[in-house]
Amino acid sequence: AQTVTQSQPEMSVQEAETVTLSCTYDTSESDYYLFWYKQPPSRQMILVIRQEAYKQQNATENRFSVNFQKAAKSFSLKISDSQLGDAAMYFCAYRTTQGGSEKLVFGKGTKLTVNP
Amino acid sequence: GAGVSQSPSNKVTEKGKDVELRCDPISGHTALYWYRQSLGQGLEFLIYFQGNSAPDKSGLPSDRFSAERTGGSVSTLTIQRTQQEDSAVYLCASSVTGLETQYFGPGTRLLVL
Numbered sequence: 001a002q003t004v005t006q007s008q009p010e011m012s013v014q015e016a017e018t019v020t021l022s023c024t025y026d027t028s029e030s031d032y033y034l035f036w037y038k039q040p041p042s043r044q045m046i047l048v049i050r051q052e053a054y055k056q057q058n059a060t061e062n063r064f065s066v067n068f069q070k071a072a073k074s075f076s077l078k079i080s081d082s083q084l085g086d087a088a089m090y091f092c093a094y095r096t097t098q099g100g101s102e103k104l105v106f107g108k109g110t111k112l113t114v115n116p
Numbered sequence: 117g118a119g120v121s122q123s124p125s126n127k128v129t130e131k132g133k134d135v136e137l138r139c140d141p142i143s144g145h146t147a148l149y150w151y152r153q154s155l156g157q158g159l160e161f162l163i164y165f166q167g168n169s170a171p172d173k174s175g176l177p178s179d180r181f182s183a184e185r186t187g188g189s190v191s192t193l194t195i196q197r198t199q200q201e202d203s204a205v206y207l208c209a210s211s212v213t214g215l216e217t218q219y220f221g222p223g224t225r226l227l228v229l
Contacts, residue, residue, distance in 0.1 A: 033216045043205060045220035052216075091159065095216055101172035103149065104209075104218060106159035 002027045002096050006107035013082045014115050020067075021077045021110045023092030033095040034068070035104070036077045040088040048090070051075065079112075087114045120221035122208050128227045129198055137193040137224045141210030148191050149211075149218060150183060154204035162206075165191060166213070198228045 013019035036048040092107040121140040150162040161175040185191040209218040
């Protein structure tokens with residue numbers, strides 16, 4: 001079964017600085033998708049960025065970028081120029097289609113605090 | 117609609133009562149998912165609907181949980197004889213067939229007293 005591990009329960013960063021959130025996963029599939037979701041106190045899960053495993057190029061969305069290392073099964077999220085609004089829980093997720101179904105497998109999350 | 121909507125936003129119930137949670141997916145999305153988010157277990161998959169196919173119910177934790185999707189759109193998650201361990205946030209998501217991104221609703225926070 002696929003598993004997703006986020007080893008940092010909490011992280012903090014100074015406003016305008018850069019922070020990297022770690023994520024590793026375990027799978028026997030060769031083609032898959034990875035996601036980072038943000039969950040502020042409002043509970044709404046918001047897609048931050050996604051990465052297709054067949055693409056070697058790392059995904060980028062404005063201040064958010066990933067470092068995808070397929071062989072190492074690592075998928076870290078880098079937030080540049082951190083803003084107060086970036087404070088939230090961040091979840092790494094793996095999309096599996098094993099068994100003909102489809103679902104996301106989530107890590108336990110990293111709580112990001114942004115200090116002014 | 118603009119996004120996935122869920123109702124109620126919060127629900128408080130007594131142990132042993134039945135509850136129904138509703139999800140309205142994004143218009144045109146044929147896939148619909150339910151997840152549960154609890155302090156102890158994190159985010160867990162519950163059930164997946166895709167068009168008219170039989171749903172994948174492999175994540176439902178017990179036979180007290182059931183879900184249906186009427187007309188390929190709105191879905192209802194029903195929990196019978198609620199227990200205190202059912203207290204959690206229930207999240208619904210939808211996606212377009214063939215595209216892999218799931219879009220989430222704001223969730224329903226369920227508290228069983």
